[in-house]
Amino acid sequence: MTVTDDPTVLRQQITVDVPQERAFQVFVEQFDGIKPRAYNLLPVDIEETVFEPRVGGSVYDRGVDGSICRWARVLAFEPPARLVISWDIDARWQLETDPSRTSEVEVRFVPVGDRQTRVELEHSKLDRHGEGWEAVRDGVDGGWPTFLENFRGLTLPSRNAR
Numbered sequence: 001m002t003v004t005d006d007p008t009v010l011r012q013q014i015t016v017d018v019p020q021e022r023a024f025q026v027f028v029e030q031f032d033g034i035k036p037r038a039y040n041l042l043p044v045d046i047e048e049t050v051f052e053p054r055v056g057g058s059v060y061d062r063g064v065d066g067s068i069c070r071w072a073r074v075l076a077f078e079p080p081a082r083l084v085i086s087w088d089i090d091a092r093w094q095l096e097t098d099p100s101r102t103s104e105v106e107v108r109f110v111p112v113g114d115r116q117t118r119v120e121l122e123h124s125k126l127d128r129h130g131e132g133w134e135a136v137r138d139g140v141d142g143g144w145p146t147f148l149e150n151f152r153g154l155t156l157p158s159r160n161a162r
Contacts, residue, residue: 007134008127010141013120015112015150016155023117024109024154026154028053034150035061040141041095047150049161053077059085071095075104087123093139101128103136121148133146 016023017113027034031051044063049060052074059072076084087103090096108120114141121123 007137009124010126010137011049011120012148014152015116015117015118016152018118018155019115020109020111020117021080022081023034023155026035027107027109027119027151028079028083030154031059033154034147036143036150038099038144041071041089041093042067051080054070062124069095072105076106080109082106087135087136087140091129091135096129101130103128119148119151 028051034051034063035049037046039087040061042061042063042065043100044065046061049059049061051057054073055077057074057077058070058076060068061133062068071086071088073088074083074085076082084104084106086098087101087105088099090101096102103123103125104123106122108122110118113120123140123144126140129136144158
């Protein structure tokens with residue numbers, strides 16, 4: 001990930017070989033395939049990760065036992081160009097319930113011609129996590145590239161497609 005001159009902001013980008021509308025759709029509708037199951041705050045395995053596609057919605061994990069961990073709130077939802085979610089996980093990797101102590105993740109979908117999209121991810125306001133915020137930065141610095149590579153894999157043509 002790219003650390004900017006501001007250490008409280010991380011940026012990452014990739015280009016995928018699908019139009020903007022499709023890139024946005026895959027990101028939201030197939031988020032379950034983007035977020036690694038190993039990134040889990042629940043005491044049980046994750047059955048699915050859900051992205052509720054609306055402002056005021058949540059991003060949450062549902063455990064195999066039906067338990068739910070809501071770890072993000074949808075702050076902006078502007079298909080097919082952009083979305084913003086909160087990062088409601090603190091420096092101890094526990095849920096943060098105070099919105100003033102959460103960071104934000106903005107994902108922009110920028111058309112590159114008719115058949116490609118540059119996906120720009122910016123995780124900002126990391127210092128809002130308070131003491132130890134650098135641990136959050138360091139953790140997500142290693143995590144977001146995995147999310148984006150999983151996303152890229154979901155946008156590739158199926159090997160069985162003709």
